[in-house]
Amino acid sequence: MSLQSAAPSSIAVAPAPADRPHWRSWPRHVPRAIPLPATSLWHNLEVSARRYPDKPALDFLGEQVSYARLREQAEALAGWLRKRAGVARGDRVLLMMQNSPQFVIAFYAIMRADAIVVPVNPMSRADELGHYIADPEARVAICATDVAGQLALGNAQLPPEERLRTMLVTRYSDCLPRDIDPVHRPPQAWLEWLYAAPPLPDGAHAWQDALAEALAPAPHLSSAEDLVAICYTSGTTGRSKGCMHTHRSIGHNTIAGTVWTNGSAADVSLGAVPMFHITGMQYAVHGPIWTGATNVLMPRWDRDLAGRLISHHRVNTWTNIPTMIIDLLGSPRLDEFDLSSLVYIGGGGAAMPQAVAERLEQQFGLRYAEGYGLTETAAPSHGNPPSAPKRQCLGVPFIGTDARIVDPDTLNELGPGQTGEIVIHGPQLFKGYWRRPADTEAVFFDLDGKRFFRTGDLGHMDEDGYFFITDRLKRMINASGFKVWPAEVETMLFRHPAVLEACIIGTRDAYRGESVKAVVVLRSEARAGTREEDIITWAREHMAAYKVPREVEFVDALPKSGSGKVMWRMLQEQEAQRRDGG
Structure with a gap:
């Protein structure tokens, strides 16, 4: 395969069609599309x-x-x-x-x-x-x-x-x-x-x-069309595939990400997301260098160190994963930290629990702006406008991006409120999987004369053009004919005062076919007095009966990938092995 991309020589990109509903929610300071970089x-x-020769580009624990x-x-x-x-x-x-x-x-x-x-x-x-x-x-x-x-x-x-x-x-x-x-x-x-x-x-x-x-x-x-990185996907089954990105595909989102957040050389960012991951690569490596900002680096995550760094360096922009926010807000030293410098706070990789987002806004006046993207899309393909974010929401299609909801079987476009597969067209798309032409062909299709990428994520779009994720195509629990989407149940469980984290998986049930199981990490102060039955009783009071976990398992921690995502497939596989006596 050629090391040159198939990108066109044009340095302009067409945004989504003018009739898409998300334009009604588009932030006024953000262009609908930006010129593609030629360098x-x-x-x-x-x-x-x-x-800025003498300006600090990086601060590493004081160096x-x-x-x-x-x-x-x-x-x-x-x-x-x-x-x-x-x-x-x-x-x-x-x-x-x-x-x-x-x-x-x-x-x-x-x-x-x-x-x-x-x-x-x-x-x-x-x-x-x-x-x-x-x-x-x-x-x-x-x-x-x-x-x-x-x-x-x-x-x-x-x-x-x-x-x-x-x-x-x-x-x-x-x-x-x-x-x-x-x-x-x-x-x-x-x-x-x-x-x-x-x-x-x-x-x-x-x-x-x-x-x-x-x-x-x-x-x-x-040049902008040369390959710059081969980023491997973080799948938990089979061999990871290398996503081929050019200077242009990564460069577009580097620029667009800073435009979206109104970034400038005056910014001080916190580089806490792992840099090997596509989100950390964009927001903790390339973005600050594009603007000439100062990036305060954390070699690993620690909530109290993060609190001190934000306070001391007057960090004003922080892209993260929600688990970091959950952890920081759970610190017994939270009152010692001054978070008043933060202007922009957002991220993705997992859904931000609504209860946590509400606390963040009520206690600190910060509106968490969730985004969505994959390794294949050089991080964001969607983002919540910082001035008008919706909770439990991926946001609207990103700068220069056309995103749709399609029927996963027919690939016909669906309307607002209908659940289907999220598909993406935009300048940030990868060029394909390294030396895997069949896999590449399988994830692309043509719609309205454009090449769209199939994300494998199920979701829907509301009347305002905001996208919401339902789950992975294969991550659905069928309980006596009722479809249970784990992400929805997890979101509700976060409201339980004893629950720090939760992951929902399916477990085989001789009567119902499948039942819902919750793998739960309790807050430290609740571990002594909380029983599995307490979680189930609470769930019965807060969600439809078919969504209520029939089983609850307490664990000290949920397995996470290097990018901080909960590895639900691993838990699902362990459950299957347990049921099989393995």
């Missing part, structure tokens, strides 16, 4: 480094990296990749580490070398990592010391001809202050991990040594 993402750093230093180190690393690691234009380079300045530097260095970034979840284990090396045919990897051992093990399991030939390894302490002050100090358990300096795997190269060579890179040749 690579590297150009954004080049401009911001010239415009600041200016825009000039960010560009300088990315160029030095690009020179090393070309001249020492043998990276050529179009080569794929693995990038695997937690949020840190090194992630940003490495991402832009790979781009500067005209290569393609393959971001990998740092929680991946050796048995999983072989796929991320072999499938994109990567021969070079940049990683942190905490994952280098697993990466080396995964590499060793591959046939010699499929293995990495070079690993560049950084220690997080390479970009940390020698002493972290109390405001920025992470949990004590993190310090050993952050400052760890284990021996490098055999044959690996040290980050600081590569930078010290200060090798000049070759001229930058990538």
Whole structure:
């Protein structure tokens, strides 16, 4: 497959048709479409480094990296990749580490070398990592010391001809202050991990040594139409597929995301969403660099550290996942934090419980703006207007995006209020799955002369053009002929005062075919006095009988992917195994 995209040469994009109902709700300050960028993402750093050379681009637990230093180190690393690691234009380079300045530097260095970034979840284990090396045919990897051992093990399991030939390894302490002050100090358990300096795997190269060579890179040749990243989907069954994105598809949403939130160089953002994930990549890597903002980085999530960072740095914009908000609001130190600087707060990946959104608005005056997107759509395809968000809602089609609801069998368009599959057309769409033409063909179809992507998510649109998700196509419980949508039941359970988190799955029932089961994490103060029957009794009072969980299981935590999404399929599979006696 060509490393060039099939994108048209035009730099304009047509928005959704003029008769779509969401235009009535469109925010006045936002254009319906924006010109498509004609430059690579590297150009954004080049401009911001010239415009704001001494301004902090990143703050990592108190250590600041200016825009000039960010560009300088990315160029030095690009020179090393070309001249020492043998990276050529179009080569794929693995990038695997937690949020840190090194992630940003490495991402832009790979781009500067005209290569393609393959971001990998740092929680991946050796048995999983072989796929991320072999499938994109990567021969070079940049990683942190905490994952280098697993990466080396995964590499060793591959046939010699499929293995990495070079690993560049950084220690997080390479970009940390020698002493972290109390405001920025992470949990004590993190310090050993952050400052760890284990021996490098055999044959690996040290980050600081590569930078010290200060090798000049070759001229930058990538255009907006070249591939910039292959982002692997986070499926829980089967092998992940690589989504091919160009500088233009990612670049469109980089610009559109900041336009949507009225972003500027005066912004201070909190980079808490994992950068390997498409949402973190857009809002904690590319977006701030496009505007010249300052990004305060968190290597991992910790609610009290987040509260202190927001307070100290006067963070005004924060894209997150709802589980972070739930956790922060549950902190016993919440009263110590000053969240008054926050102007924009929103995100996606999971539905924001209405009860939590109400508390956020009542206590802090913040209206949570939910969004929706996938790896295939370079993050947002939908967003709630920050000035007029609806709760439990994906929002309206994003800038330059045409989204519809169609019958999943006939692919005919459905009207407001009708449930069907959400399909998307827009400039942020990926170019296909890496070397999987059949899978690519299966998720695209033509409607009204446009190429639409099938999301596999069920939802409906209201009369105002706002979209609401119902569930995945296959995530439906059939209880005695009644269709139960788990997301709806989960939303209602969040209103129970003892429930911190909940995941609804189906369990086999000899009489009803399927029954509803709730896997619940209780709030710490409610664990001693709450019984499973209490949840069921409450549910009977608050929802239709066929939706009431017949079983409740208390757990300490729900399994989550690296991007923070609840892995409901894993729980469903475990339930099936339990029923089968496995």
